[in-house]
Each structure stands twice: as structure tokens, then as C-alpha cells.
Amino acid sequence: MEKSFKYNRLAKDDAALLLVDHQAGLISLVQDFSPSEFKNNVLAVAACGVYFKLPTILTTSFENGPNGPLVPELKAMFPNAPYIARPGNINAWDNEEFVAAVKKSGRRQLIIAGVVTEVCVAFPALSALEEGYEVFVITDASGTFNEVTRHSAWLRMQAAGVQLLNWFGMACELHRDWRNDIEGLGTLFSNHIPNYRNLMTSYFTRSE
Amino acid sequence: MEKSFKYNRLAKDDAALLLVDHQAGLISLVQDFSPSEFKNNVLAVAACGVYFKLPTILTTSFENGPNGPLVPELKAMFPNAPYIARPGNINAWDNEEFVAAVKKSGRRQLIIAGVVTEVCVAFPALSALEEGYEVFVITDASGTFNEVTRHSAWLRMQAAGVQLLNWFGMACELHRDWRNDIEGLGTLFSNHIPNYRNLMTSYFTRSE
Amino acid sequence: MEKSFKYNRLAKDDAALLLVDHQAGLISLVQDFSPSEFKNNVLAVAACGVYFKLPTILTTSFENGPNGPLVPELKAMFPNAPYIARPGNINAWDNEEFVAAVKKSGRRQLIIAGVVTEVCVAFPALSALEEGYEVFVITDASGTFNEVTRHSAWLRMQAAGVQLLNWFGMACELHRDWRNDIEGLGTLFSNHIPNYRNLMTSYFTRSE
Amino acid sequence: MEKSFKYNRLAKDDAALLLVDHQAGLISLVQDFSPSEFKNNVLAVAACGVYFKLPTILTTSFENGPNGPLVPELKAMFPNAPYIARPGNINAWDNEEFVAAVKKSGRRQLIIAGVVTEVCVAFPALSALEEGYEVFVITDASGTFNEVTRHSAWLRMQAAGVQLLNWFGMACELHRDWRNDIEGLGTLFSNHIPNYRNLMTSYFTRSE
């Protein structure tokens, strides 16, 4: 059998997490997810960053203007992460400090989520890909104006070689094996997947 | 001008809250809302019950079977509320203990949310209406199998005289005036309306 | 409190089931449900008829022409039910034999499902209503060309006083109390609600 | 049993058909149906008018301006029908000539279809209702800007007492019994319901 495809698989020790422009103003522009779902997804991807101890980089665009401040939850979850408040670069990769932080992480896999998908996510994704990184975009923690825009942004990124996956896929690909930590992963899922929490509630109630 | 319509308006001192069958198993049947949205809405309506100090009644159906236990958050939020684990009555209003608890509340307005909409919500709603109560169904904290079912359940209830409104409408109709407690209402909204939280984040950041 | 609304509630001893024109050709016109869902719903409402021992009447329109024969499952489930193959009346209520069969059932509540909603269901529903029957249309076992048509048919029927509900609501309203027969109702749900079956599978596996 | 509802049923000898403002310009504003579906529905309701020999009235609004001429097919199908090119009245019922034509028809049931639903249909529907006519709006041969608008127009008309139904429901309610003319009705359906034509094709092929 011929073996031409290489499965670039997320690995805890290879990956860094980039959270781009999840700012109070910009998030209010997002309409391709319901606000409750989007909030949950963003917090879930951040919780993955914490849980898997991924080097994480926060960045914002123009946070003193209408775009607004980073949502406080993210700042609180990563108190020691590099935080690059970009003064003007729209593509985070155009910001030297940001790229330096990425390089300092020493990771070759970049997991990116942000607002809005076709700009704050797609631009650094394409730039990083050109630099040779493996790029994974978390599709359900990246939001934009509407579904038409999301769809075209995905097609542009797919064509370039970005791997598209949701936060749950990211968590599972990083964790590899439930036995590495059953309780930890279960808690992560329970906190961010209401129906998984329901399964656990029913299960543990019955097991008592 | 003729005045034939009477606006039966929710009032803090007239209303009781009935949370019907939000059980771990039954909620997993709900597909007319995304799970994250539905969870948020259910917790929001419960938070309204706490905030407005509404007499609240919890009830479940067959909780030792596949329907599963009440979701723990609700039990925790109303530790002292009447809790009627119905042994078999599908319509909660067929359970004497439940009706007694309603009557004991002394309220004439009943706010009902539950799972599933066309049964656990609609049946007691119609029964209570027949008894002369004013009935308000919280549409976004009541879930069911799909949108077709929801739609027909709503039309049946509307025709009977049920008032349909979402949890936000309920909160606003109960609160009447921001000046009664600006911070309290703001916190309620901030906790359950992500984009309202964003507005507050931007506002208070700028005001500092 | 004023008591002006009367809750006309389905009761096993008051209701008859009318299955109208679920014919192989006509069903292929239905596009407001996916075929798998619709088939499941029709068989579920029929299973309710059997389970609750409702007097059931089958009728078809022009079954030797393009409309096609009654789907064989329904015939098989009700081998002894009155079966009125209408030679031409579009509104089943215009057929004397059909009305005679309804009257012979002695029931005052008529549960109707059929194809297509705005004709084969709505016409006899409106006629029966005029005759003073309480009429319940099973919304998810009645199909039509598209959602626009369904929606307008529902509004016409709602305005006339038809009660709209799905088969699950019908089953629950008829059964009243799980204790009347836990296993029977559970089996009915397990056979026609895949996620309820899943709940039962998990529950009984754990309970073993 | 109480008999309070009266089923006002369409009857060939009681009904007139009013086709309002199906003009080339106005139809291009319709987006709550795909153009092919809408065209088919409009021609179908017109074909019903011809087939059932309903007194039919055509009217247009400002047809020398941007609203454009009546679509030629309708004019061709009713060469002898009263044709009222309203010089300015938006509500056709405000036009004396139009009302005179309606009255001259001697019918008490008015079937209305037109463009756009909330204006050209709803206005004369409400006016006619006030005059004591029974009014039937053909929902799928009446189009408007989008589904939100359609939905609110339907609710306004439903509340007033308009009966909402699609062209197929209209045809069936008028025809009453296939035996009145099997071939004629079959042809009507075959021409305007592609899947019914398919049923007939298969049926007659096999019967040969």
C-alpha cells in the first residue's frame, strides 16, 4: 500500500495555544454561533489549554478602542501567559512580539482560535503555515459575522493546509487515552458539554 | 376607547415558579435547543426564581428510572423548596402533593418551565389554567424533541390562554424598574446573557 | 379566580383514532419530515392505538389509482378495524360509511393523523369539530408537501379549535400515570424514541 | 355535544377568485419562495380558477410604473375576466370598480392570492372580512420579501378570521369528490405537482 498522507496529529508536547482577539466588543459582532454556545466553546478551548498545560499566548487588537478589553475570564485563566496587546497590527503574525512569543514556546503545532474567523484567525493561520508550522484552527471557538463568511474562511484555510477541528476534537486528540487521567478529562467534558454532564450524573447516581 | 383586554402581568408577589422534570435523562432528549443554550436558559430561569424570591416547586417524574435524577444544580439552588418526586403521574397536576404545594404558595400566577414542553409543561399548564390560574410558560427553558413538536405545543397552549415568554421577558416583567436593584439585575443578566456581559465589561472598563 | 377555560383532555375511554390516507403513493409526496422520521411517527401513533386499545378506523382515498395502497404495516396492525376505502370523497367525513364507523365507536374525542395535512387531516378535523367532537390532530404523524403548507394548515385548524399535539403528547395524555403499566409504556417509547431506548439501555445495563 | 364551530367550506358555486398584483416587477421582490416554486403555485391557483369555473377578477397596481405589467400567463388564462388596473389604490378594496366586480360575482366566499402578502393580499382580505365575506388566502400563491414578513402577515390575518390554505387544499375543498371528474383533477395535479405526475407516470405505465 502507498503511504503518501502524513497525519499531523496534535500532541501535548508539540502544541501551543493562541487565543486571538476574544475581546468584549469584537465578540458582540459574532453571529454564526448563539452567544451562549460561543462563550461555552471559548471557555472550553481555554480550559483545554490549562488542562493540557499548553504554552498559551493571549493577544488583543486595539483594546482601548471600540474593540473592547479581552474578556476577563481568559485573562484570569492565564495569568502568566504572554499577553500581547497589539497596538495596530491586524494580523497578529505581523507583530514581532507575538511571533517571538510563539517561537519562544518551542512548539511546532499551533492551535488557533479567535474573533473574527476570517481575519484574526485566518491571517495568522496562513502566516504560520507559510513559516512551516502545523496549524489547527478551532472552528467552534472562532466566530464571525454570519455563516457565509465562516464558510468561505474555512474553504480558504482548508485549501492552504490548515486542519479544522472543534474544541472537543482538540481535547481528544491531545489526551490520547482516557487512562492518562479519567477524572480530569471527565471534569473538562462535564463542565462544557451539558449532555455529557447529564450522562455522568445518571451514571454516578446509579452507581452509588 | 373600548377596554376589553386585561394585561395579566407578572408580579413578584403574585407568582410562583414550577420547575418540572429537568432530569438528566429527559434533558438528553431535548433537541430544539443546543445543549449549551438550553442549560443556560434553565439556570437563568432558576436564578430568576432565587433572585425574585419566588415560591418555587421542584418536581420530577420517575427519577429512579431512565428519566434520571434532577440536574444537581437545580436541587442546589433551591435546597428548601418543596420537591415532589412523582411516583408515576405524568401530569404534575394529577399529583395531589404537587397541587397542594402550589396552593400553599398562595400565588395566582404560575410560571412553568420543564422538559418536555408538550407534556411536562403543557399538561400542568392546561390543568392550572382550567383551575383559574394565570399561566406563563417560559419558552426557552422548556425543551422537547424538535421544532415541529415545540411549535404545535405552543399553538395548543396559546389557544388555551397560556402566556408564552422567554426567561428574559419574565425577569423584566417581574423587576419592573431597574432602580429597584440595578446591581442585582445587572448581575443576573451578566451571568446568563454573554453579550450583555460584554456590554458591561466594555462599559465599566471605560468608566474606570 | 375565574375559570373559563376547559381542558379537554384525551382519555382512553373517550377517544377514537382515525388514520387517514397513509398510502404508499401519497406518503411519497410528504416532504415536511424526513422519510425515516415520518415512518417512525406514523407507526408510533398506530402503536399507541393498539396499546391503548383505541377504536381505530382506517380509510384510504382511491387506493387503486396513483395514490397507492395503504402501507401494509398499518393494515397488519389493525386487522379488525373498520377499513373504508373511499371511492372518491376527498374529505373522509363526506363518506357516510366513515362517519357511521366514527359514530359507532361511541367516542367523543377524535385523534386524527393522515396524509396530506391540509386536506386528508384538516377537512375531517374541521367537519368533526362542526359536529361537536373534540378533535386532536397528531402533528408529527401528518405530513404534507413542505413546511409552508404545514404551517398554514396548522393555523387554520388552530383557529377552528383543533388541539395540535405530537404522538408522544398523545401517548402521555392517554396514559396518565406510569404506574398503570410501566413496562408497556416503556416498551412503546423504546420502540419509537431512539434516545429513550438509549436511556433505558444504559439504565438497565447499570442496574444489572 | 356542543356545536359552536361552523366550518365555512369552500364551494364551487359560492366562491370567487381574486388575483391581486401578480406583476412582473412586484414578483421579483418575492423571496419567501424560490421563483420556480412560486411561479408554479401562482399558475396552479389560476388553473384551479379555470378548472372550477370560478368567477375570477384580475387587478394590478400602477402597472405602467416600476411594478410592471401583469404576468402574461394570467392575462391569457382569463381573457374575459374583469381586469381592474388600479390607478393608485393600494388596497384593491378601496377601488370601487374592483368591489363592484366582486359584488357582481354574487359570491360570498373570496379566494385571494397576490403579491405582496402583507399588503396586496392582507388589505383586501381584511376589508372583505369586515364586509362579511368568508375569506380564504392561498398562502403558497402569495409571496413577500421574506419569511419574517410572511409569518407576521399570516398571524394578523388569522387573528381576523381569514382561513389560510394552500392551492392544493383549495382544489381539494372545491372538488369534494374525485368521481366528479377524475381525469380533470388528475390533470390539474399532474401539471402542478411534479411528484404526483411521477406517481401517475408509474401507475399508468404499469397499468398498460
Place this chain on the structure above:
Amino acid sequence: MEKSFKYNRLAKDDAALLLVDHQAGLISLVQDFSPSEFKNNVLAVAACGVYFKLPTILTTSFENGPNGPLVPELKAMFPNAPYIARPGNINAWDNEEFVAAVKKSGRRQLIIAGVVTEVCVAFPALSALEEGYEVFVITDASGTFNEVTRHSAWLRMQAAGVQLLNWFGMACELHRDWRNDIEGLGTLFSNHIPNYRNLMTSYFTRSE
């Protein structure tokens, strides 16, 4: 023929326009319309107010907080209109100054649009109805969190007797006859209905 329905028809000399809480912050919560569509609709209903010289009342809720200021366009279009910045009343009708302004207008028909539908629109609509006003809610210039919420708000208002219609229906019902001012109405449509503008562009180009 029986004449039981009364068509309460909008009339220029009977109607007042109430624009409720179209504030920069609150509008960002609206997700049942795309932002471009909603902006267009709100400006259109305002343009109708100006064009038909309707007494117009502006009101806001808590405009110094997160809800944000009235969108500047509305203020600019009605520089002399009563402007009631409510300090805390959620239901505008609870504000004496607002009700006084309504009464001072001398009108018995109230046209209401606002944000969000189930609160800022529905509450004063129901209150005004109780006071005997004829109430018309402009459905496409009133926005809310999602379609579920909109739908239940509409059903609550419909049941109470509110007439639901879009801004175009409002304009047409007020104008009555194109001949009253062809150019004025045409300009209004051209400014807010892009495809009507296209019809006019094509028409006048050809007519030159």
C-alpha cells in the same frame, strides 16, 4: 352576511409612532435579523414616521449604562420629538412622562417598534392595549435574541390583540393611494427596498 370583524386600519391622522430603546448597546444583542437588515428596517420605520408626519415619541432605557445611547440617526431624524430617557422603568408605559406624551399626541392608534421585542415592545404594547388603544407592532423593526424568543413574543401579542405587520405594510396602509404622492412614496421605497430601487432604476432608464 354577518359583519363581526372590524378592520382597525392604520390612518395617518389616527396614528402615533413609538420608537422604544433602539440603543447602541441593546441593538448589539439582536440576532433574529442580520445587522444590515435590521438597521435598514429601523431607519425605514423612522422614515415612515417623518414622511407621514406621525407624532413620534423616542424613549430609552438607562442610556448612561451598558444599554448605550440612542442610535444617533434616530435622534437626528426627530429633533423635536418628545424624548423620554427613562431612568429605570423597563415598561415604557410605567413611565408617566411617556404616557403623557402618548396622550398628548391625541392619537388612538399606536405603532410600536423597539429592542428587544418581548420586553421593550411587548410590554408597552400590552399596556396600551389594556388602555384601549389600537396597537400595531412593526415586526421587522423590532429585534431580539433569537427566533425562538421572537416567535413566542409574537404569539403572546397576537393573543392579546396586537396587530403584527412589517414596515412596508405600515407604509402602505398609511398611504392608501399612490396618487397621494407618487414621488414621495417611491423615494421611501427606493431608499429602503434595494430591489424596488432596482425596479425603478431599470424603469426610469428605459423611459428616458
Place this chain on the structure above:
Amino acid sequence: MEKSFKYNRLAKDDAALLLVDHQAGLISLVQDFSPSEFKNNVLAVAACGVYFKLPTILTTSFENGPNGPLVPELKAMFPNAPYIARPGNINAWDNEEFVAAVKKSGRRQLIIAGVVTEVCVAFPALSALEEGYEVFVITDASGTFNEVTRHSAWLRMQAAGVQLLNWFGMACELHRDWRNDIEGLGTLFSNHIPNYRNLMTSYFTRSE
């Protein structure tokens, strides 16, 4: 003409079927299909496995926990198939026993369906592709949380070289020619495509 594309076509003697994690708990998380449709599709793909005598491998993840047991129907349909209850590996391909079973089948084409799409299906699909297998994912027997997740999972798999097709496409590509067994294929379709069953019912009724 240039011939660069190679059509890797499913063949009965080259293909194995892998059913991954269709467990009672996990299936309750699936919301990108209605439950009835999904159940039908899963049973259909399994029926294909039986009918075409494909080597079939069953696997589950953590079946003693909240994920729940394999749905009993699948176990019953493949009583002798290798059944690998993975103790912890999320990607089935990380389980040596599973890969050994795949290798033992001797097939180079792997047909995969499972729950959830982006994890239980996509991970082994990508791993197998890297190993040189031809991989076919059955899109309608693989479910996940919502359509956004499905869409991104598909794009990731498409980019890697997975062939996406539904169970009906799989059946037809394997069967090649109706004449190989008309009755068998017809029965398969009749059991799982309600409208195909309707076609057969009408056909055979007429042919009698």
C-alpha cells in the same frame, strides 16, 4: 486524454467495515441528525455489512462508564465479529488489538462509521490513511454534536484523502449490479428507505 485520477472504488472483497463507538450514551450526544434518522442509518450500514459479508469489527470506548454500552442491535447483528472494548484509547487505531483485527481482515479498504464524527471516526480514518489504507467514511451513520462540527470534520478528512459517502452510496458501490441479487438489495432498501419501500409497495401491488 490524461489519466491522473484513480477511482478507488469500494469492492466487496477488498473492504472491511469498522463500527466505532455506537454506544448508548455517546449516541445521545448526536444532534446533527434526528434520532430516528440516525438510528435508521446506523442500522442500514450494519445491514450492509451483513448483506455484503464484509469483515466487520466492533469497538467501544470505556463502555462501563458514562459512554454506555454498545447499542444491542449492533452486537446482535455481528455475534461473531471481533469486538474490541477499548479500555482507554480514544483513537481506535492506537489500540493494538483493533489494528491487529483490521490487519487480520486482509482488506485494504476500510469503511468507517461511528460516534462522534470528528473523533471516533476521524482519528482512525486519518491513522489508517497514513498506513496506506483506502478510507471511506459513511457520513450519515456518523454523528456529532452539531452541523458546524460535522462540517469541519468533513473538511479535515476530505483534505487528507478520505472518501465521504452515505450508506446508500456504499451499498450501491459494493453491489455493482442489481442482477447479482435483485431481491436481496431490494429488501435492504425496503427496510431502510421508507420511500423506496413505498415504491415497491405500489409496484408489486399493481403487478399482482
Place this chain on the structure above:
Amino acid sequence: MEKSFKYNRLAKDDAALLLVDHQAGLISLVQDFSPSEFKNNVLAVAACGVYFKLPTILTTSFENGPNGPLVPELKAMFPNAPYIARPGNINAWDNEEFVAAVKKSGRRQLIIAGVVTEVCVAFPALSALEEGYEVFVITDASGTFNEVTRHSAWLRMQAAGVQLLNWFGMACELHRDWRNDIEGLGTLFSNHIPNYRNLMTSYFTRSE
């Protein structure tokens, strides 16, 4: 500039049209288009075949069984076209007579439309591609069970190199220049694009 992409553009003298399995029974399975739209699209692509004088091949599968006869309109439009009633091959390309007819056409571009998309269209499309043909699938004249199936079928074909386009794109790519025949192309569009017909009606009315 680098020139690596070659635009394989449809040309009248290079293309043949293959209409696969548009049979009365199979078409009734199509639910990813409304029946009226689908019928229009199929007739439109056929009308293109006639208008552009493309060598056209008709084929059916099992037309004496439940799949039903070819829709009569297509047979009538191509009385002299090769018509291959396949006795059993599901993939038309497996039928020697069909492939011979394709080869005899001498064309290197194959335009394919059929029912259902993922089988009757995709299979010969992939086979022809492997043989070195340029393949164009007419997406809106090819129908299937639902949108999920369509979407995966498209992705499979896109990955293989099929060019996806609708019938209008096909017509325009073939025609190249309006001046080749203004009236002919206009008639084609007028017959199958209702809003284009409306544009023409308005235009020619004004030009008179």
C-alpha cells in the same frame, strides 16, 4: 507570473450530455430540492442539450421495476438520442453500451446530471474522470435524499477533480457570447428562470 492552473472550459463542440436515471420512481426519492425546482432544473439542463445540440445520452436503471420509467418529457426532447435501459449496472459506466455511446460521441467533456447524486451521478463521474474525460456535474439537476448526502457527494467529487456547476453556469459557459444568438438564449432563460422572464416582460413592455 506562474501559470499552473488550466481552465477546462465547457465548449459546445467538446461536450456531451449524459442524463442518468431521471425516472419517475427515483425522482420521488429526491428531497434536497423542492419538486417544482428540481423539475424545472432537469428540464432546463435538457433544454440546454437541445439548444446547444450536444450529443446526448439517456440511460435508466431497471426501468421496469419500482424505479419507474424515464420521465416522458426527457424521452420526448431527445427522440433520437441513444437510450440505454441498463438491465442491472448501477454505475452506468459499467455498461458497455453506455460507454460505447459516450465514446462514439467523440467528445472529451462530459456533462452529467442524474438521480441520485451520490450514485447515479457520482459513480459514472468518477469512472469517466479515471478514463481521462473532463467531467462537469450539474448540481441543481442532480438530486438525492437530503442535503447531508448531497454535501458529502459533492466533496467526494470535488476531491476527485469533478467540476461542479449549475445548469445556468453550464448554459453560459457553452454560449460564450450573447451575440451568438440573443433570442435563443433569452428564450431558454425566460422558460426556466421565472425572474429573468419577469425582467424580459418588463423590458419588452416598456420598449414597445
Place this chain on the structure above:
Amino acid sequence: MEKSFKYNRLAKDDAALLLVDHQAGLISLVQDFSPSEFKNNVLAVAACGVYFKLPTILTTSFENGPNGPLVPELKAMFPNAPYIARPGNINAWDNEEFVAAVKKSGRRQLIIAGVVTEVCVAFPALSALEEGYEVFVITDASGTFNEVTRHSAWLRMQAAGVQLLNWFGMACELHRDWRNDIEGLGTLFSNHIPNYRNLMTSYFTRSE
């Protein structure tokens, strides 16, 4: 790390803007966007052309026929742009004058928007790609008959190498850094993104 992907990034000095066939008649055919949204998007992409001083080329097809004149706004925004009224070529790239204008711009990146997507946009996009240009299609300023058509047109273009992005992505990719002109970009967004305008209104109100 391997670097095989090259990010062809829009640059102000490399790009030209091609606006193809935004004509009053053709735009009325567009139904994959609401008219208000589409108008806004088209004017936004044009405003980007003006703001970034991109060489811009306007072209129309058959503007004296039913397709109608260019929408006047575009002509007014680019009074000095090359304007090629194509007498018959459907693919603008088949028009020598058009290609000459493109070449004269000296740009290697072509940004294309137009009506309809699969023809007026896709054809010149594919032709330009073949000529070695980098091609960017503005997805939300290009409209067509429906979403099915749009989707297949996008897949065809993606496969060929077209980069798909919305006007906002285009603006951001061209601008690179807010500091290049904060006020200018802010104004552009404020004019065409209503919720961004709201953010600015709230921000500047608070900052005063």
C-alpha cells in the same frame, strides 16, 4: 520545518478591483443574500476600492437589455474607472478591452465581485487564474440564485485555486495595521457594519 505553502496576501499596491455586472436587473435575481445585506456588501467592497485607491474596473453585460443598467451608486463612486459595457461576452475575460484594462492596471492580484457568482464571477476568476494572476473572490458581494448554486460555485473556484474571502477580510488584509489610518478604517467599518458602528457610538459617547 518544511515550508511548502505560500501565503499570497492581498497588498494595496498589488491588487486591482473588478466589479462585474452589478446591474439593476441581474441583482434582482440574487436570492442567496437578503437584498439589504447584499446591497450593503456591494457598497462596502466598492468603498474599499475607493479607500485603498485600488485600480478599479467596472463592467456590464448587455446593459441595454433586461439585465439593466449598472446600479448608479457604483458608477458614481468610480467616475473615472474604466467602464467596459460588454456587448455580448458573458465571461468578461473574453472581452479584449476588459483584459487590456486589467493588464494596464499592472496589478497581479485581482479582487473580483459580481453577479451572478457562478458565471460573472467564476468565469473571469478561472480565466485570470489560468493567466497566472492571484485571484480573490469577495464572497459576500457576489450573489446568485440560491445557496445550492453558491456552494457549488465556491467549490469549483476553491479547487482551481481562487482565494475566497468576504469584504471585511479583504479590507483587513489590505490595511495591515490600524495605525496606517485609524479614522479612515473606522469610518469604513462604521458605514458598513452596523454593530461596529454601535460599538463606536457607545465608545465615543463614554469617552466624551
